[in-house]
Amino acid sequence: MDLRHLRYFIAVAEEQNIGRAATRLHISQPPLTRQIQQLEEELGVRLLNRTPRGVELTQAGALFLDEARNIRAVVEQATERTQRAGQGKLGRLDVGIFGTAILDAIPKLLLAFRRSYPEVKIVLHTMNKGEQIEALRQRRITVGFNRMLAPLPDITTRLVANERLLLAMSHTSPLAAQESVAFAALRDHPLVLFPTGARPNFIDKVMTLCHEAGFEPIVSQEVSDAITGVALAAGGFGVCLVPESTTSLALPGVIYKPLTGLPHHAQVDLSCIYRSDDQSPILEAFLGTIDEVRADAGSAPA
Amino acid sequence: MDLRHLRYFIAVAEEQNIGRAATRLHISQPPLTRQIQQLEEELGVRLLNRTPRGVELTQAGALFLDEARNIRAVVEQATERTQRAGQGKLGRLDVGIFGTAILDAIPKLLLAFRRSYPEVKIVLHTMNKGEQIEALRQRRITVGFNRMLAPLPDITTRLVANERLLLAMSHTSPLAAQESVAFAALRDHPLVLFPTGARPNFIDKVMTLCHEAGFEPIVSQEVSDAITGVALAAGGFGVCLVPESTTSLALPGVIYKPLTGLPHHAQVDLSCIYRSDDQSPILEAFLGTIDEVRADAGSAPA
DNA sequence: GGATGATCATACTTTAAAGGTATTAATGAG
DNA sequence: CTCATTAATACCTTTAAAGTATGATCATCC
Structure with a gap:
């Protein structure tokens, strides 16, 4: 059996007439007759009673008409869903x-x-x-x-x-009074660094920036992630260089200051x-x- | 699209390999490749990623595999139901x-x-x-x-x-004492007849039997159906000839007696x-x- | 790292089946 | 009884699916 058989059968059932159905399907009548015969033979079921005025569905044919329409709907839905999946929409x-x-x-x-x-x-x-x-x-x-x-x-x-770097610190930090902080000023302040983990990482980046600025930073603590780093900064363990988006972390007692005197590539x-x-x-x-x-x-x- | 495409695609998806799927389908590899390409082209969706070790489903392909299996199941069920209908079982x-x-x-x-x-x-x-x-x-x-x-x-x-005729009567009837009743004896007893309705009917049959037995019956009442007739007999309106199956009507006060002296064709x-x-x-x-x-x-x- | 083997794709041929044309058979209507 | 309508059949054409041979690609193995 074939989807074509279903399509043909639906047309014949709806027209109650093989010739008219053939016209509707844009084929001639004899092949349609044959396809329907073939369908009946394959199912082993008489679907139509032939009359001199056309055809009429048997009870089995009426049931099969329902089934055929259902199959057609299922197939249409399947292709539609697949196409949406193929377009990345599903x-x-x-x-x-x-x-x-x-x-x-x-x-x-x-x-x-x-x-x-x-x-x-x-x-x-x-x-x-x-x-x-x-x-x-x-x-x-x-x-x-x-x-x-x-x-x-x-x-x-x-x-x-590509985010700017900011400096996170406790509001009690001596740097807190300034509007912005010169990067070079960090040479005198202990740094909280993160993340410890697979290299290259943000710690490497900060170290390189310090070296380029001509100083070796005082490392207060290395921690696994930004949250911990900012928390330690808030606790006064030192200041912590962070990407700008970290400001979403509004931990109590933390303030963020922009940095000046950084090279252009000092972005993360x-x-x-x-x-x-x-x-x-x-x-x-x-x-x-x-x-x-x-x-x-x-x-x-x- | 065609049910063949679905069958082929399911095989390819399950084997993850076009060549093996072709073997399983008892066809050679190139036509299978082409049918799959055709299916993808018709849907406008890439279903498989070709690798040097076979093929693997894309996300859309995996979805279509589910759909294809579903369609196959729906089609199988449809043919099965239609065949049962064709055998008069449904x-x-x-x-x-x-x-x-x-x-x-x-x-x-x-x-x-x-x-x-x-x-x-x-x-x-x-x-x-x-x-x-x-x-x-x-x-x-x-x-x-x-x-x-x-x-x-x-x-x-x-x-x-083909049922025998019985005689329904009230248990107070003078005929109630006998084990059986001779048909000819009915000449002296008023009859309740049924049904009034399209001819030929059971009334015609009873009248013919009476004439054949050589008498004109005394008609007590003509009623529309057997239940009414038996009820009137129970009430003493007369006796009532009924088909044997009417004994299922166990109205209070009614007794049924076999008849003797009837010709062979006196059956209903x-x-x-x-x-x-x-x-x-x-x-x-x-x-x-x-x-x-x-x-x-x-x-x-x- | 080049030979080898496996896999899918392509080109071309063969075969099967769907479709078309012409005609027949059956049946109901005028 | 003829005519019109419909489905079925016979035969031919065309389309498309399947087969054969071969090429292209890439991973694997010595």
Whole structure:
């Protein structure tokens, strides 16, 4: 049996007349007669009673008409859903996120994507840089978000945001009175650094900036993540260099100050990463959303 | 799109390999490759990612696999149901019944049919002789039950039961003391006759029997149906000739007596009637059940 | 790192089946 | 009894699916 048989049978049943049905189907009458005969033979069931004025459905034929219409509807729905999936409009996007990277930019991005593609289910997985790479390769996630990723052949990196550096400190800090802080002034202040973890990382970046500025920083403490770092800064353990988006962390007693005297490259990137050979339409859609969001942010910066 | 495409795609998806799937489908690899390409082109969706070790499903492909399996199941179920309908095992049987004909024989028959064909819905329609003929011609019913039907060209009659005649009377009747009643004795007893309605009917039959026995009966009352007739007999209006199955009507004060001295043809038939040109499998099944029930009754009479 | 083997894709041919034309058979209407 | 209508059949054409042979690509193994 064939979908064509169903289509033909529906036409014949609706017209109650093989010739008229053939016209409607844009074929001639004899092949239609044959196709219906073939269908009946294959099912082993008489579907039509032939009369001199046309045909009429048997009881089995009436039942089969219902079934045929149902099948047609199911097939239509299947193709429609598949096509939406093929356009990235229906499906699932697994996203690897890295602790503090979830602040600010990423929620905006995910919300924008969900607005454009409401039928794509977004599943978040918290994992660190190494785990993200591993999960990408194993296809457990489609995209990850990270900072300062060393380039890899099979992973493509796409810049999502480039943030200024700010200085987090306790409101009791001697630097708190100033409107802004000169980077070079940090030579005399103990620093809380983060994150400890796979190199290269943000600690390396800060160290390099200090060296470029001509001093060796006083390291008060190295901690695993930004939240801990800011908390320690609030507690007076020292000052802590953070990406701008960290200001979303409004811990009590913490104030953030802009820095002056930093080189242009003293910014910290936030990148989206994905498998270079991934051609899935959902990924494409997601990358498109990134572009849109960046364009919006560029045209109307906050 | 075609059911073949679905079958092929399911095989490819399950084997994750076009060549192996082709073997499983008993075709060679190139046409299978082409059919899959064709399917993708028609949907406008990439369903497979080709790798050097075979193929893997895209997200849309995985969704389509589910849909394809679903369609296959729906189609299988449709053919299965249609085939059962074609064998008379699934569907609907509309039956016209005539008042008192519902006693005894017909319930037995309908129960036997329902036991053999539990998925055929039996719908009963109470209608008289003329209405049954009309309803048969208009296909509102498939079979009817009736007595003493005059032969018609487009309606076939099939004898279901042939019943003796009994005499219903009040237990206070002078005839009540006898074990049986000689038919000729009825010449002196007023008769309650039924049914009034389309000729020929049971009244004609009784009158003929009386004439053959050489007397003109005293007609006490003519009534529309057996129940009324028996009730009047119970009330002392006279005696009432009834088919044997009427004994199911155990009205208070009524007794039934066998008759002696009747000719062989003094029996009343109960027949099933149906359109002569009706070839529906459900009718065939029902006629088959009639045969079986009669055979059972014949081999082991009550 | 080049040979090897596996896999999918392409080109071309064969075969099967769907579609078309002409005609017949059956049946009801005028 | 003829005519019109309808489905069925016979035969031919065309389309498309299947087969054969071969090429391209890429991972794997010595």
